[in-house]
Amino acid sequence: MAKYIFITGDVVSSLGKGIAAASLGLILKSRGFKVINQKFDPYLNIDPGTMNSYQHGEIFVTDNGSETDRDLEHYKRVADENLPQSSNTTAGRTHLSALNNEREGGFHGGTVPVIRYSTDEICHRILLSTEETGTDIIITETSRTTGYIESLPFIEAIRHIKYDAGAETRVYIHLTLLPYIKKSGKLKSKQTQHNIKELQWLGIQPDIIALRNKIPVNAAVREKTALSCNVSANTIIQNFNTNSIGEFPLMIEQGGLGTAVCQVLSIPDIPSRLSKQAAMVNRMYHPAGSVQIALVGKYTVLKNVYLSVAKILLHDGIHSNIAVPIDQINAKLINSPEVTGTHLKNANRIIIPGGFGDRGIKDMIVAVRYTRKHIVPHFSICPEMQILIIEYVRNVLGLTRAHSKKMNKATPVPFIDLMPDKDGKIPGGTRHLGKYQYTLKQGSTAVRRAYRADKVWKSRVYRYEFNNKYRNSFEKAGLIITGTNPKRNLAEICRIPGHSWMTGAQFHPKFKSRPNRAHPLFRKFIAAAAE
Numbered sequence: 001m002a003k004y005i006f007i008t009g010d011v012v013s014s015l016g017k018g019i020a021a022a023s024l025g026l027i028l029k030s031r032g033f034k035v036i037n038q039k040f041d042p043y044l045n046i047d048p049g050t051m052n053s054y055q056h057g058e059i060f061v062t063d064n065g066s067e068t069d070r071d072l073e074h075y076k077r078v079a080d081e082n083l084p085q086s087s088n089t090t091a092g093r094t095h096l097s098a099l100n101n102e103r104e105g106g107f108h109g110g111t112v113p114v115i116r117y118s119t120d121e122i123c124h125r126i127l128l129s130t131e132e133t134g135t136d137i138i139i140t141e142t143s144r145t146t147g148y149i150e151s152l153p154f155i156e157a158i159r160h161i162k163y164d165a166g167a168e169t170r171v172y173i174h175l176t177l178l179p180y181i182k183k184s185g186k187l188k189s190k191q192t193q194h195n196i197k198e199l200q201w202l203g204i205q206p207d208i209i210a211l212r213n214k215i216p217v218n219a220a221v222r223e224k225t226a227l228s229c230n231v232s233a234n235t236i237i238q239n240f241n242t243n244s245i246g247e248f249p250l251m252i253e254q255g256g257l258g259t260a261v262c263q264v265l266s267i268p269d270i271p272s273r274l275s276k277q278a279a280m281v282n283r284m285y286h287p288a289g290s291v292q293i294a295l296v297g298k299y300t301v302l303k304n305v306y307l308s309v310a311k312i313l314l315h316d317g318i319h320s321n322i323a324v325p326i327d328q329i330n331a332k333l334i335n336s337p338e339v340t341g342t343h344l345k346n347a348n349r350i351i352i353p354g355g356f357g358d359r360g361i362k363d364m365i366v367a368v369r370y371t372r373k374h375i376v377p378h379f380s381i382c383p384e385m386q387i388l389i390i391e392y393v394r395n396v397l398g399l400t401r402a403h404s405k406k407m408n409k410a411t412p413v414p415f416i417d418l419m420p421d422k423d424g425k426i427p428g429g430t431r432h433l434g435k436y437q438y439t440l441k442q443g444s445t446a447v448r449r450a451y452r453a454d455k456v457w458k459s460r461v462y463r464y465e466f467n468n469k470y471r472n473s474f475e476k477a478g479l480i481i482t483g484t485n486p487k488r489n490l491a492e493i494c495r496i497p498g499h500s501w502m503t504g505a506q507f508h509p510k511f512k513s514r515p516n517r518a519h520p521l522f523r524k525f526i527a528a529a530a531e
Contacts, residue, residue, distance in 0.1 A: 001169055002130045002135060002136060002137065002138060002169070003136065003137045003138075003169050003170065003171075003265045003267065004126070004137075004138055004140065004161055004169060004170040004171070005024065005137060005138070005139045005140065005170070005171050005173060005261065005265075006140050006142065006158045006161070006170065006171070006172050006173070007020060007021050007024075007139065007140070007141045007142065007173045007174075007175065008142050008146055008155070008158075008172065008173070008174050008175070008199065008204070008206075009142075009144070009145050009146065009174075009175050009176075010145060010146065010174070010175060010176040010177050010191070010192070010195050010212075011145050011146070011147070011177070011191060011195055012145065012177055013144065013145060015175045015176075015177060015212050016175065016212065016239070016248075017071075017141050017143075017175050018039070018070075018071035018074045018075070018141060019074055019078070019245055019248055020173075020175060020210060020239065020248075020252070021037055021039075021071070021074075021075065021139050021141045022037060022071075022074040022075045022077070022078035022079050022245075023078055023245075023248045023249035023252055024139055024173075024249075024252070024257060024258070024261065025037050025075060025078065025079035025081070025139055026078050026079045026080070026249045026274075026277070027249055027252070027253050027257065027258040027272055027274070028137055028139075028258065028261070029079055029080070029081070030272040030273045030274050030277075031258065031262075031268075031269075031270040031271070031272050031273075032270055033136040033137050033267075034133070034134070034135045034136045034137070035079060035081070035135060035136065035137045035138075035139065036081060036083065036087065036129055036130075036133050036135045036137075036138050036139070037072070037075035037079060037081070037083065037087060037138075037139045037140075037141070038083075038086065038087040038088065038089070038125075038126070038129050038138065038139070038140050038141070039068070039069050039071045039072060039075075039087065039088050039089075039140075039141045039143065040088075040089050040090075040122065040125075040140065040141070040142050040143060040154050041069055041088070041089070041090045041091070041143040041144075042090075042091045042143060042144055042148070042150035042151045042153075042154060043090055043091060043092065043150070044090070044091055044092040044095065045090055045092050046090060046092045046093055046096060047059075047067045047068060047088070047090060047092075047093075048067060048068065048069060060072045060073040060076075060308070061508065068085075068087070068088035069088050069143075070307060070308070071141065072087055072088055073307070073308055073311075074245070075087070076514070077311065077513070077514045077515060078245060078246075078248075078249065078515075080514055080516065084129065084133065086125060086128045086129045087129060089122065089125045091118075091150065091153070091154075093125075094118050094121040094122055094125070094153075095118065097121050098112055098117050098118060098121055114153060115152075115153060115156055118153045118157075119153050119156045119157040119160060120157075122153060122154055122157035123157050123160055123161060126138065126140055126157070126158075126161065137265075140158065142154045142155065142158065146174075146195055146198050146199050146202075147195075147198045152202070155199075155202050155203075155204060156202070156203075158172075158204070159202070159203040159204055168265070168266055169265070170265075171207045171208065171261055171264040171265055172204055172205065172206045172207050172208070173206065173207070173208045173209075173210060173261075174195075174196065174199060174206035174208070174209050174210070175210045175212060175239065176191070176192040176195060176196075176209060176210070176211060176212065177191065177192075177212050177213075178191075178192060178211040178212060178213040178217070178221075179191065179213075180213060180214050180215055187213060187215065187217060187218075187221050189221055189224060189225045189228070192209070192211070192225060192229065193225070193228045193229060196209070196228075196229040196230075200230075205230060206229065206231060207231065207235060207260075207264045208231070208235045208236075208237060208257070208260050208261065208264065209225065209229060209231055209235065209236050209237070210237045210238075210239040210252075210257070211225070211236060211237070211238055211239055212239045212241075213238065213239070213240070214240070214241060216238065217236070217238055222236050234256070234260065235260045235263075235264070237252060237255045237256060237257045237260065238255050239252065239255075243285075244281065244284060246277065246280055246281045246284060246515055247281050249274065249277060250274060250277060250278055250281065253272055253274060258272055276516065280318060280515055280516060283318050283321055284314070284317075284318050287317065287321055287322050287323040288321045288322065289321070289322045289323070290322060290323040290324075290325065291317070291322050291323070291324055291348045291349065291526060292325055292327065292346055292347050292348045293313060293324055293325065293326045293327065293347060293348065293349055293350070293351060294326075294327050294329055294343055294344055294346075294347035294349070294350045294351070295309065295310075295326050295327065295328045295329065295350075295351050295352075295353065296329045296331055296334060296350060296351075296352050296363075296364060296367040297328065297329075297330075297331060297352065297353050298330070298331045298332075298364075300328040300329065300330045300331075306328070306353050308513075309351065309353045309381070310326055311513065312513035312518075312519055312522050313326060313351075313522065313526075314515075315513045315514065315515050315517075315518045315519070315522075316513070316518040316519065316522040316523050316525070316526045317526065318515060318518070319518035319523060319526075320518075320523065320526050320527070322526065324526070327343050327346075327347065329343050329344075329367075331363040331364050331367070332363055333363075334363040334364070334366050334367050344367070344370055344376075347376065348376075348377070349376060349377035349378065349379070349501070349525065349526075350367060350370075350371050350376055350377070350378050350379075351378070351379045351380075351381070351525075352364055352367060352368065352378075352379070352380045352381070352384040352387065352388075353381050353382075353384065361387065361407055364384065364387050365387055365390060365391045365394075368380065368387055368388050368391040369391050369395060371502060372391070372392070372395075372496060372499065372502060375499060375500060377500050377501040377502070377525060378499075378501065378502045378503070379501070379503055379504075379505070379521075379522075379525050380503070380504040380505070381504075381505055381508060382505070382506060382507070382508055384504070385493075385494065385504030385505055385506050386404050386415075386416045386464070386466070386504075386506075388494070388496075388502070388504040389415055389416070389466065389474075389479070389494065389504065390402055390403060390404065390415060390416070392477075392479055392496060393413075393415050393470075393474070393477075396477055396478070396479075397473070397474075397477050399413050399415075401413050402415045403415070403416070404416030404417075404464060405417050405418055405464065406418070406464045413470075414467055415466070415467055415470055415474075416464050416465065416466060416467060417464065417465065417467040418464055439454065439455050439483065439484050439485075439486045440453065440454060440455065440456065440482060440483050440493075441480070441481065441482040441483065441484075445480070445482045445495070446482075446495065446501065446503070446524055447482045447483060447493055447495070447503065447521065448482070449524070450520040450521050450523065450524040451520050451521075452520075456483075465488075465490050465491075465506070466490060466491040466494075466506075468489065468490070468491075471491070478496070478497055478498075479494055479495070479496055479497075480494060480495050480496075480497055481493070481494050482494060482495055482503075483505075490506075491506070492505070492506040492507060493505050493506070493507075501524065501525055503521070503525075505521065
């Protein structure tokens with residue numbers, strides 16, 4: 001029988017539940033167990049695919065074509081596991097399922113209360129991941145904080161699991177903030193005590209409490225917290241701040257989290273094997289060189305929007321034993337003397353990540369032109385590959401009115417156009433999502449050398465594509481299409497010749513990178529920058 005781990009959070013968000021869940025997955029996997037993570041979000045959106053990046057941050061896309069919360073990125077990269085669509089569920093999905101069932105007569109005219117049918121649907125989705133993957137342990141993170149009204153159906157659902165699957169098959173872990181009052185030099189646990197009581201009132205008794213704090217917890221605070229929260233002192237784990245996500249699994253394993261989980265679940269406490277993780281962290285902290293990166297984007301005010309791009313650069317830096325400091329530049333400031341004269345000039349390479357809408361497009365085109373004119377290694381991802389194409393068409397082919405129909409529906413030269421099978425009326429759920437196969441151009445191209453293969457599978461998220469109507473004139477002008485989608489004959493990777501590295505990718509290489517397996521294209525990009 002599968003075992004279940006449920007992770008809940010304290011009265012403040014951003015405590016690091018996702019990182020803790022991913023790290024615990026790695027710890028248990030290193031003990032030899034088959035583990036999978038999943039995330040439950042209480043918002044009514046079906047998925048975060050159309051949500052504002054400033055509000056929600058970056059999205060993640062699974063291989064089977066689901067747009068999900070970015071915590072799945074942590075799960076996939078830290079625990080090194082591919083995740084199915086069922087690994088992310090929103091309240092919108094559970095409500096939609098119940099409503100569709102009701103419209104089809106599935107409830108035979110009965111009343112459909114939230115607490116029962118929604119909670120049953122949530123329980124079903126928890127168990128679904130087990131059935132799909134045949135996993136030993138499933139780790140479920142519930143979003144939001146304890147007592148948050150929208151989270152109540154999810155809390156009720158994980159309470160049901162105790163009775164449906166058996167108390168010995170589940171463990172509840174509660175992450176809580178332990179404030180440090182600098183003036184008095186004391187850690188305060190009253191907030192934790194009250195929050196645990198709130199959780200107990202909802203029917204959940206935590207088995208393990210992880211204390212998020214800056215300084216070590218002394219015996220007195222540990223014993224007081226254990227007594228007031230009805231747990232054993234040896235199941236209170238310290239959750240310190242770390243300088244990197246990679247270091248976190250090592251820290252909480254040393255703190256005893258893996259052992260505590262094994263004890264509660266009555267499974268063998270096999271010694272963990274995290275030596276490769278420790279070696280990776282050591283390489284990250286002791287690089288042999290440095291490459292300065294300029295990231296030109298429209299969402300630079302919010303750091304987490306480009307989190308996966310930062311991670312893929314970090315992973316390639318670890319692989320190459322090079323530090324990769326990132327200078328995030330707001331696209332609208334690209335024409336200022338400070339940006340062009342200092343930030344871009346000092347950058348060893350420039351990357352332009354994805355984005356939505358036409359805001360900042362003119363400025364990004366300026367950044368692309370700068371890299372082309374000054375032979376600076378450049379990488380454009382997803383819609384920004386299309387910006388690379390637009391810049392080339394305007395300034396090399398002389399078609400100054402060329403544009404994307406997504407950004408200018410009236411453009412007379414639509415080098416980027418909406419796919420015929422996407423009418424564009426409803427943005428949500430109409431994009432080409434998930435894993436697609438690409439054929440790489442024959443010959444010794446940089447992309448082919450990077451992958452060492454004829455075909456590759458990559459994740460993509462988009463509805464607008466390169467317009468094949470202009471393909472011949474495009475290639476005659478010198479721009480090379482190095483990767484295509486064979487089923488649709490669409491340009492997916494292109495590069496500008498006579499340049500150390502100026503490449504655009506319609507897919508998202510950031511979804512494939514992991515700390516122990518750097519992405520081939522970014523490895524070559526790093527190498528070009530180092531040269």
